[in-house]
Amino acid sequence: MSNSRHTTDVIVIGAGPVGLFAVFECGMVRLRCHVVDALDAVGGQCTALYPEKPIYDIPGYPRINAADLVHNLQAQAAPFHPVYHLGQRVERLERTADGWRATTSRGVEIEAKAVIVAAGVGAFGPNRPPLAGIEAYEGRSVFYYVTRREDFRDKRVVIAGGGDSAVDWVLSLQEVAARVMVVHRRARFRAAPESEARLKALAAAGSIDLVVPYQLHALEGQGGKLDAVIVATLDGETRRLEADALLPFFGLSMELGPIATWDLDLDRDLIVVDPATCATSADGIYAIGDIVSYPGKLKLILCGFSEAAMAARAIYARVHPQTPLHFEYSTTSGVPNL
Structure with missing residues (x-):
């Protein structure tokens, strides 16, 4: 059991493809991330269930194996030095004076001004x-x-x-x-x-x-x-x-786990969000990927990628309220140093 404590800009809950891309998008607006996942490796279901199966709907890749997609996403996030807390899940989320404190099943405490829930289908395991x-x-x-x-x-x-x-x-x-x-x-x-x-x-x-x-x-x-x-x-x-x-x-046994106790508005075990910002009903908590619900939502990885970009920019305004964010394309800004 660890009693370590950390402070960062954003806590990302879930290290699947959408969670990894959220790290990249946060990094592009100079936000640091700590990532928590119950599995012992990044990649979520892509790693645990079908690493060698091909995926055909990732833009720019006519075909890519799930494991290769996860490897590329991890490499894309690497310049922003995310801290991974794997093999543990967030058991408690508590409000602080200016954000949230997450406590994991291993006793790790992480404080941040915002949280992104990218937990896919929630906690899952085999039947x-x-x-x-x-x-x-x-x-x-x-x-x-x-x-x-x-x-x-x-x-x-x-x-x-x-x-x-x-x-x-x-x-x-x-x-x-x-x-x-x-x-x-x-x-x-x-x-x-x-x-x-x-x-x-x-x-x-x-x-x-x-x-x-x-x-x-x-x-x-x-x-x-x-x-x-x-x-x-x-x-x-x-x-x-x-x-x-x-x-x-x-098949899999899937449940929200501790997420169900965080007082978020739910729709049939999915987290209701504002589609413009991916904000949940709790101030400072955002959700993206398959775990969210809003009118017209499609459970596709590429939609989760888009949600990650919107959430990151909404969070920037919370973390840096005095510094307006000037939108730039990555071809102009490059990859910033953190």
Whole structure:
């Protein structure tokens, strides 16, 4: 537990793509940022859920992998020397004489004149299957996210689930794994029709094993090393799948977490903001990205980027009320030194 204290211009809550770009936009108007995120690495869902999946709607990039986008955004923010507080979340937000104090789950206190909430979908984590002793395998043989598909090269992999994430990783990992076995409780999947068609074509060709209608029943192994996954039908018929890794994809559990206690106006678990400034109902707190609501809001990364720029300029007036901000294009101003 840390008891360190910090003072800065802006506290950014969330280190996903939109939070990282908020650091850049704040830096462009000479505002310093501290960034807090519950994950151990920057990038949000792009890092935790689909780092190797392509994104097609980032301006100037016909196609870019999520991990590369995060790397570029972090490099873009780097000249402004943001301070990252990772692996912890903001538990309390308290008003101060001229702003806000955030206290994290590790006891870090950060004071600033403004706060930007860029928390995406809020706190999220995997829906874990109810398997006895699964905790001993997590992070060693059982994984809820894939960050590098090379980690599964030449391994026997069981993938459980029937949604897009499960099917997408079947299609990807079958190219590198020794064998991919797909466990689902029914023959019909919830993935995109084209993806489901590719999945069943691979099964028909013998390239993967389609284990239906089964569901996860038990794990065999010791010391965190998986030997087999036991699956069962609803009638109790069991089957043993020799495996090196299990990837259960049963969706995410998402909640606002402590944000719900900050007395912000909410609309169905989304933070209501002024679309011109991204200001919330609490003076000095702004929100951007997928966590916000306003008429016409689109949940796209590029819209979050625009919101970051508007919030940064609104915050400048709060931090420097005596110094008007003269709008400049980056081609003219360059990247300022902080």
